[in-house]
Amino acid sequence: MILVFPTVELNDWIDEQGGVPEAAEKLGESKRAVASWYYAERAPGLKSAVNIVRKSEHRVDFNGIYWPIARKLLGLEKLEK
Numbered sequence: 001m002i003l004v005f006p007t008v009e010l011n012d013w014i015d016e017q018g019g020v021p022e023a024a025e026k027l028g029e030s031k032r033a034v035a036s037w038y039y040a041e042r043a044p045g046l047k048s049a050v051n052i053v054r055k056s057e058h059r060v061d062f063n064g065i066y067w068p069i070a071r072k073l074l075g076l077e078k079l080e081k
Contacts, residue, residue, distance in 0.1 A: 040072040
């Protein structure tokens with residue numbers, strides 16, 4: 001049996017954790033690093049991305065990490081659910 005879990009974008013997961021400081025603590029990353037991802041100022045490196053996937057218990061996947069940043073760079077708006 002294959003289990004499929006719904007995924008969320010990184011910012012949604014950060015919000016679920018209570019914000020940047022709480023997410024940074026859970027991830028073992030600096031608040032500044034997490035804030036830079038949250039505001040799409042820069043993308044997490046591969047090690048940090050793998051850490052995000054693991055610490056989020058796979059709720060955030062690579063698409064949830066990198067697509068929001070790519071969307072901003074491309075000038076696309078987030079579609080409302």
